[in-house]
Structure formats: structure tokens, C-alpha cells
Amino acid sequence: MKTTRTRAIVLRRTNYGEADRILQLLTPTGRIAVMARGVRREKSKLAGGIELFAISDIVVGQGKGQLQVLTSSRLVQFYRHILEDYDRLQFAYEMIAQISKASESLDEPEWYDIATEILMGLDNKTVPLQLTQMWFYLHMSAMLGDQLNIDRDYKGEKLSAGTTYRYDSHEKGLVAASNGEITTDHIKVLRLAATRSLQVIMQVGGIGQFLPECLYVARQHASL
DSSP states (O other): OOEEEEEEEEEEEEEETTTEEEEEEEETTEEEEEEETTTTSTTOSSGGGSOSSEEEEEEEEOOSTTEEEEEEEEEEEEOGGGGGOHHHHHHHHHHHHHHHHHHHHOOOTHHHHHHHHHHHHHHOTTSOHHHHHHHHHHHHHHHTTOOOOSSBOTTSOBOOTTOOEEEETTTTEEEEOTTOSBOHHHHHHHHHHHHSOHHHHTTOOSOGGGHHHHHHHHHHHTTO
16 A cells, blocks of 8 residues: 655544544645544554644555545644643634634645644743734735735725724725824734744744734734
8 A cells, every 4th residue: 555654733533433533634735634543442553643733743545535544643743832721722723723624625735834833833832822823814814815915005005104004894904094003013013924934923022012903903804
């Protein structure tokens, strides 16, 4: 049987039969479905290598139809600190659910990269949760073809330094407003988050004070 080795993140685990489990996995080349035979048995050698909130090294062989067969699994990185914080754990579940849903119709390798960044950010307690959340919403929207315009307002006018803005959910963009909470500094943070990896942004100091408003904009734009 021809086999393939790859890294994987578990999106969903569904019990099948008496001891098997069907896994929906995210890999660097896209989403795959695999059958893990006997994985629910007490002495299964596969079970410990397919945990949630982890990166696994797996070997799969071709099964019947599109369902492949898991022949080997090993944990590479288990993000255990996520389990220690309720809010981070809840967002980890939300991220997995959103990517699982989106990748059903848009199967792209970039989902694996996004999920990896988010798991890393949630596991590192020095990274503000709001930063990780904002980054995810911005990149998820962009993946779905609805990238937030952080250069121009909803009318197409270039954003101006010194002008304050608010996010308009109906127009799906920024609107100039004298009482707006989105300043030039907020826009800089949003631009940075939209164009850089989370690992890069977490090294930037002084952005914590702008995160609540930036997260609101990113979440509203993602329609969540």
C-alpha cells in the first residue's frame, strides 16, 4: 500500500463502529479525511498521536474512495497551555470550527498555516488573546475573499492621517466620523496584523492599548 507522510492538525473526530474513528485533518497541502482503525481501543498506538490542539506527524495509506487510512501517528507539538485558560480554550474551539467549516468549500493549504499560527499564539500566554483573535479574523476574512480595506474608506477615499473612523457593518468598511474610535494608530496596527505573521506582530511593543477597537473591527468585518 502506497503511503504518505505529512504534518496534520485535527479538525474533527467522529466515532465509527465499535473502535474506529473518522478524522478530518488539516495538512500543509490541504484537508484530508482518514480512517483511524481501532484507535478507541485502550492499547491503540494511534490514539496518542491525534490529539486536538496539536501538530502531528502522520502516515496515511490509500483506502476506499476518498477516505484514507491512518497507519502511524506521533505528536510533534502539543499546545497544552491552551487547556489551562478557559478563554483561550474556547477560542481554540472557535478557530477550529470556523476553519473546518470554511475549508469544506475552500480547501486551501493556507488554512494549515493560519491554524498553526493561532495555536502557537494561544499557547503563549505572553501573547494577548485579543491580538490572536484579531489576527485570525483578519486573515480568515481575507481567505474567504472579503479582505478588510485598510487603505481606503467605504467610498474609496484614501484614509487620512489625523482623521478618526468607525467601522460600518452595512458598508463593510471604515467611515470617517468625528466621534470615531479608530485612529491612525489603530489603522497601523490593523495593517500590520493583515500583512505580517502573528509571530512577527507579537514582537512589536506598544500595541496593547489599541487591541480592543482593532478586534472589534476585525470581528465585525468577519461577521462573527
